[in-house]
Amino acid sequence: MVERQSPLEPEFHVGSHGNFEHGVEILLTETRPGSIVQVAAWPGEEKKLISAIRTVAGLALPDGAGGGVSDGVKSVFGFAPGKFTVADEAEGLAAAFARVVTPAIGTVTDLSHGRTAIRIAGPKAEWVLAKFFAIDFALPAFPIGAGRSTTHHDIFVQIQRTGADQFDIYVFRSFARSFWKALCHASEEVGYEVQ
Amino acid sequence: MLITCPYCGPRDVIEFTYQGDGNRERPDPASQNFEAWNAYVYDRLNPAGDHNEIWQHSGGCRAHLKVVRNTLTHEISSVVFTRGDHGRGDHGSAARGKAEDKS
Amino acid sequence: MMAEYSAFSLLANALKGNRDWKPAWRKPDPKASYDVIIIGGGGHGLATAYYLAKEHGITNVAVLEKGWLGSGNVGRNTTAVRSNYLLPANTRFYEHSMKLWENLSHELNYNVMFSQRGCLNLAHTPAQFDDYARRGNAMRHLGVDAELMTPAQIKRLIPALDISDSARFPVVGGLMQRRAGTARHDAVAWGYARGADRRGVDIIENCEVTGFLRDGDRITGVSTSRGDIRAKKVAVAVAGSTGRVMQLAGIDTMPIESHVLQAFVTESLKPFIDTVVTFGMGHFYMSQSDKGGLIYGGDIDGYNSYAQRGNLPVVDEVMSEMLALFPGLARVRMLRSWGGVCDMSMDGSPIITAGPLPGMYLNCGWCYGGFKATPASGWCFAWTIAKDQPHDLNAPFTLDRFHRGLVIDDKGQGANPRLH
Amino acid sequence: MSPRRTDTGGRIDRLKTIRFTFDGAPYTGHAGDTLASALLAKGVTLYGRSFKYHRPRGLLTAGVEEPNALVTVLKGEVREPNIPATMVEIHDGLVAISQNRFPSLAWDINAVNQLGGKVLSAGFYYKTFMGPVFGPLKGTRFWMFCEHFIRRAAGLGSAGSAKDPARYERMNAFCDVLVVGSGPAGLMAAKAAADQGARVMLADLEPRFGGSANWSDETIDGAPAADWARRIVAQLEGRDNVRLLPRTTVWGYYDNNTLAALERVSDHKEQPGKGEPRHRYWAIRAKSVVLATGAFERPLVFPGNDRPGVMLAHAAERYANEFGVLPGERIALFTNNDSAYRAAVALKKAGAAVVAIADVRPELSPEMRKLAAEAEAEIFAGHAVVATEGGKALSGLKLQRFDMTNGALIGDARSIHADCLLMSGGWSPTIHLASQAGAKAEWNAARQAFLPPKPTQQWIGAGAFTGSFSTTEAIAEGRAAGLAAAGGQSTPAVLPVVEAVPGDPDPAPVFEIRAKGKSFVDFQHDVTAEDVRLAHREGFVSVEHLKRYTTLGMATDQGKSSNVPGLAIMAEALGKPIPEVGTTRFRPPFAPVSIGSLAAERFGDLKPERLTPMHDWHLANGATMYSAGLWYRPMIYGHAGETVEQAYVREAKATRESAGIVDVSTLGKIAVQGPDAAAFLDRVYTNMFSTLAVGKARYGLMLREDGLAFDDGTTWRLGEQDFLMTTTTANAGKVMQHLEYFLDVIWPELKVHVTSVTDEWAGAAIGGPKARQILAACVTGTAVDNATLPFMGIVRGEIAGVPVMICRLSFSGEMAFEVYSGAGHGTHVWEALVEAGKPFGLVTYGLEALGTMRIEKGHVTGAEIDGRTTARDLHLDWMLSKKKPFIGSAMMDREGLIASDRLELVGLISLDNKPLNGGAHIVEEVDEANPHGSIGHITACCYSPALGKHIALALVKGGKARQGTRAHVSDPLRNRFGPIEIVSNHFFDPDGSRMHG
Secondary structure, three states, X not given: OOOOOOOXXXXXXXXXXXXXXXXXXXXXXXXXXXXXXXXXXXXXXXXXXXXXXXXXXXOOOOXXXXXXXXXXXXXXEEEEOOEEEEEEOOOOHHHHHHHHOOOOOEEEEEOOOOEEEEEEEOOOHXXXXXXXXXXXXXXXXXXXXOEEEXXXXXXXXXXXXXXXXXXXXXXXXXXXXXXXXXXXXXXXXXXXXEO | OEEEEOOOEEEEHHHOEEEEEOOOXXXXXXOOOHHHHHHHHHOEEOOOOEEEEEEEOOOOOOOEEEEEEXXXXXXXXXXXXXXXXXXXXXXXXXXXXXXXXXO | XXXXXXXXXXXXXXXXOOOOOOOOOOOOOOOOEEEEEEEOOOHHHHHHHHHHHHHHOOOOEEEEOOOOOOOOHHHOOOOEEOOOOOOHHHHHHHHHHHHHHHOHHHHHOOOOOOEOOOEEEEEOOHHHHHHHHHHXXXXXXXXOOOEEEOHHHHHHHOOOOOOOOOOOOOOOEEEEEOXXXXXXXXXXXXXXXXXXXXXXXXXXXXXXXXXXXXEOOEEEEEEEOOEXXXXXXXXXOOHHHHHHHHHHOOOOEEOEEEEEEEEEEEEEEOOOOOOEEEEOOOOEEEEEOOOOEXXXXXXXXXXXXXXXXXXXXXXXXHHHHHXXXXXXXXXXXXXXXXXXXXXXXXXXXOEEEEOOOOOEEEEEOOEOOHHHHHHHHHHHHHHHHHHOOOOOOOOOOOOOHHHHOOOOOOOOOOOOHXXX | OOOEEOOOOOOOEEEEEEEEEEOOEEEEEEEOOEHHHHXXXXXXXXXXXXXXXXXXXXXXXXXXXXXXXEEEEEEOOEEEEEEEHHHOEOOOOEEEEEOOOOEOOOOEHHHHHHHHHHHHOOOHHHOXXXXXXXXXXXXXXXXXXXXXXXXHHOOOEOOOOOOOOOOEEEEEEEEEEEEEOOXXXXXXXXXXHHHOOOOEEEEOOOOOOOHHHHOOOOEEOOEEHHHHHHHHHHHHHOOXXXXXXXXXXXXXXXXXXXXXXXXXXXXXXXXXXXXXXXXXXXXXXXXXXXXXXXXXXXXXXXXXXXXXXXXXXXXXXXXHHHHOEEOOOEEEEEEOOOHHHHHHHHHHHHOOEEEEEEEOOOOOOHHHHHHHHHOOOEEEEOEEEEEEEEOOOEEEEEEEEEEOOXXXXXXXXXXXXXXXXXXXXXXXXXXXXXXXXXXXXXXXXXXXEEEOOOOOOOEEEOHHHHOOOOHXXXXXXXXXXXXXXXXXXXXXXXXXXXXXXXXXXXXXXXXXXXXXXXXEEEOOOOEEHHXXXXXXXXXXXXXXXXXXXXXXXXXXXXXXXXXXXHHXXXXXXHOOOHHHHOOOOOOOOOOXXXXXXXHHHHOOOOOOOEOOOXXXXXXXXXEEEEEEOOEEEEEEEOOOOOOHHHHHHHHHHHHHHOEEEEEOOOOEEEEEEOOOHHHHHHHHEOOOOOOOOOOEEEEEEEEOOOOOEEEEEEXXXXXXXXXXXXXXXXXXXXXXXXXXXXXXXXXXXXXXXXXXXXXXXXXXXXXXXXXXXXXXXXXXXOOOOOOOOOOOEEEEEEEXXXXXXXXXXXXXXXOEEEEEEEHHHHHHHHHHHHHHHHHHOEEEOXXXXXXXXXXXXXXOOOOOOOOOOOOOOOOOHHHOOOOOOOOOOOOOOOHHHOOOOOEEEEEEEEOOOOOOOOOOEEEOOOOOOOOOOEEEEEEEEEEEOOOOEEEEEEEEEOHHHHOOOEEEEEEOOOOEEEEEEEEOOOOOOOOOHHHHO
């Protein structure tokens, strides 16, 4: 198996940075899931797609727009009407979905290479993300598991909250390095560690 | 300005792309009625007051929205998907209530 | 006879405590009828009245303004004057305007402060530089001045500009029109108003048109907040309000959308930049007023609006582009912002035509470039009204050009007003 | 005597001494001082020069509305001009200088302008400088000559060109209740809302919360008001549903309760913390807003009211109580209302002698007489100040009996010796944000002020903002507003008890004392009462005309103190009540905002860089990168000593001779999937796609709705319902939106999903006579021979252990293949291809060689599909299907789009063997002196190694018919003229034998 090259490589500096003498309040890392797959249902076929997600990924989606769930290995969330992003540590998820999601239900699009997954965690995660995105990151407005599609100027992202203080950001691979640099820069104020 | 996307909730206007007059009707693709085509491509309602508009939530779920917005006050009185009840059910707009913005 | 304005009259009046100055224009009540009514007391409407009187001897003219004179875009723009267009129809028209600008202060006996300090379009890639060369050559082939500049020449002209290779979009060159420049926007309205008034034109402020008087299809006058006024010819020059006014005439759809454009000014500074400059990798332009404020703007907000009020995304975008060119301005402060309502056409070019109804004449579609057009717009519109046919210069700017496929699309964006 | 620091009092830290400089001279102050208070404490009276007359000016105010005392703050080479000294918190190392003066603040040459006096009246410049009609200075020259000097005399501070090393940031915030202003009303509102559990933000532009409580000398619940405020703030600080934003100016009220605020995070520090921004720009979406922004005191308009030492009454009260500074030793007051009496008492308590209170009102209440007595001040009821004396500091003033019913001055003037004159002309509520929010202010005759109107957005007013000027009212209204904003029920409660001096909130309706001498309305812009009357005489009577003609209210303070007096003087001239003259609409920002803060995180980082998967490889292998939109692409892989032309000629030549490889990952790629995908593509493209076999690709052309060419590219059918569309790099986003629009708005019944997969795939195009051999050498799992991989065929296989998809198509005109792999494997595959190509002489090539080969082939790109050309213009009409309608088909045959004189694509060959230039025009006859008669222009040009000639593509009027004829390039911009031959755009291998192999 040939390892995938990370787009962040030259800018990925493990260790503590910024104002960390006063404590590290942000952890940044690239989660490098093996699979990132978009599954999308035709109108009216959402329930079947949701059950397909349960079958393939073993994840039960909660109700509601933008709802999602993560078990630490696999994650899923809605990001648009009838559309979901599913990520898995393992490769091969697209093929697995292709077997279950029939043309009558919807489509499967493999984005495993095309999106880069960056995790930001720590007590200041909401604070740092608020510098980029005009969405409400407070827990009641953005519950654990939920997903959001949003943009920071030219950079389109999907964000899933995977913990009280933890967010996974899916960014287009070609923009990933620029976004990563900006994220590091914005985290300097509170001290951050790259893992 | 905020637009309440029926899927994503209230979002800043920066996430949206304006696609213009929503009153226009595209003629049948095979139509040879050139007046109708011209009107569709070039002529616009441009009211001072409530306007039916198409917006795309291009920086979010990318759905297109029918928006009723007042061009004098920028007040938005209605937002729905152009596709109608698209995506209703578990992951449609149910969780955010009806697709309306009274703010 | 009103006193001529001059250094001498200024001194003579000062000695008398400035007590003898008279109003710049009269405030008459509307008459029952006129030969020509011009709806819209902005730059274009006032210039039209002036040239009707001066060039065509038609002086029984009323200009109707719903608010205070010059309250629309003539007093809300960023004051740039240029004729650096790509397509010949535009270049010829705006060059005619430029020539009128060059003598305007004398002609009006009113200092409109037209300052030919040049307009520089910055290019940031070789391909863009070639695009500008195409445009500059197009201008040169129509007898309009244009020249290319190197980064070193540009740096000498604008020392504060960042031309370093490390810039995200380095400056590779620019297209300069030296005869371009700026003018004092309010003075243009006031100067034309005074000039038209002195030739007998009635300028009637606080007079809102509420409907059209008709005889069948033919327009025979207008109803206003100050009563009905009849006229042989009714000319519409209302820019951003075109949709509203045409609706009063029963014409619901037009190849026009009204969009809001914001403009900004900084606090007053000592001379910082001596030309008009535009950014090639976004939408930003800036000059400095004689008072010292940097006057600048960017793209329209991008949605229909009559509110004369914009929103934050454009504010942020404009300031970001400003600092990309002038990183030394980060601590300078934006003093004021405002919005104008632009009549965005479907190809980015204007409409100056007789019609679309008998007895009606239409002038609109200025997008956000109407200020520099003011003299030529008034001049051509007056011609069209007086002779019932367009001058060669505005013959291409018809209303039916869209349907006929004869668009004049300088930006090549098609029927998408938001992008012109 | 002069101003000085009091012995005790003030909310400064007298134990902390801070050192700074002003105009090069060293000063000290205390922690908590502003630059204004610290300088005032040292006896400084002269702070700035006015705009037009360069008159010496002192402090008028103690806050954000200061028009006179503007300074430039220097941080090394970086300049921050026009900052009110009243808003600069001093810190060690602060360097401030005065501005708009030469050679020094005390001796300013341009003060000679004052002699111009009446000639330099309002709008004088419109009446002169037109210059002679004839001669060298005719036209605009004379004006431009004068302008040169006018510009240098005008302007305040100077901007610099050194890049600011500071960091700026934007913060997006959401809250239930935003409270603007932290005086007693704001504090009560914030507390009441927070008690309801609401998410609350409290912003104040001052460093200290408390507003007037910090200097009012009142007590609340028995404690000094400032202590009460501190207690409330401490309570709020401890709550996690409250965010406190000191030093934060809420400057903009935008649609849907979006507010913009500027937090000055580290201006008051010698050095910001690591990563700490200088300014933070808050974009706040508040469900509800409490406006508790207080009121501004107005000056009175009388001769000499601008002399240094003349100050607003409350400002002096603030300097004394908040900063422990006395603005003078012998203080006189001039007022039309009761609020000044409180200031008199405060200054007396702080140690000054209050020598006189001149009040325009003939009758004074017993309470005011009592306060005057407490201040030991002599009262002059029914008097007005008619003159002031002194140079760069006040030495005295003249009083005269005044009849406020008709403005008459009676009897002789009497002189009073004073070094400070405090004035109060009543108060104007700070309604700017409410006005920005879209509502028109309403005149209140009793308060003689514009009060906020009914809200048009979700805000509630409280305190002085609403015209309720007493602290008792502020507290009650603040609590009620906070409760209501948080959606709580209004409940009776025991409110804090305020002990304040009495006072009637309504002033006498006196704005101006008409006497001999310049009486200033707009201090900074030197607009006098006479200027307002001149505007009236000349017909500039609407409030906007008044502003624009006289520049009243257009200075850096935006008329915060001058608008109402100016309006009142115009109203009097017109004989109309003030509300009939109108009020101007306030526009953002409330107070000037640093441009850095608005650019925020994009300062120094305007746009992200979009990088292909092989980006680092290109850099490591000598590529010069070209910025194309947001992308970076290799332009050439230059060898040492090569020019750009030499490099691309070498690369193109080698490709045609053996093989070349180029990174094409930037092409837009869109997955078009679903049962209706083929039918959808038939509608989107001008040609058929439903007939395309699985495993094959086809070149497609799209038109816009108006019938003009839009974009082109190949689309690959990967499965029955699964297409991979490619677009040009530049149009990828536009095409995506175009497809989404039609699917969502026009044809919602189609079952098609479109997804951007541009970033999923790395693309390498390998072409040339040896390309197939190179592929054969490294591809496994599939053959690449002509039978397996015919022209436009697609196969899947592996390279170096990685799955790839290979499509045989050509842009270069050579036998060529596009190899797609997962982006994360892009470099891996690229390296394998390069390695496999070494024995075959494979070169890497960049955009220049790519462009050269496409010109040789006559392929079109964005330079030709420029939004003005049709398929016919580009000789692509063979792609317009007649079997089906498609987007643009109905509109493409309109008269203007089929005219014979349209610009059509042609090829050009330079006949003088000299290079051609992009953007050069084509003429039939050269006229170097007077270029004219353009028939078209060059869209792209190069030296063609294949032809050994300089060639170009061009759009030429009726171009097709001109093929085979001669013309000339005319490029006056670059002085390049020369003969050319017009030929077909297909220069090289027109029948495509090379790519078909």
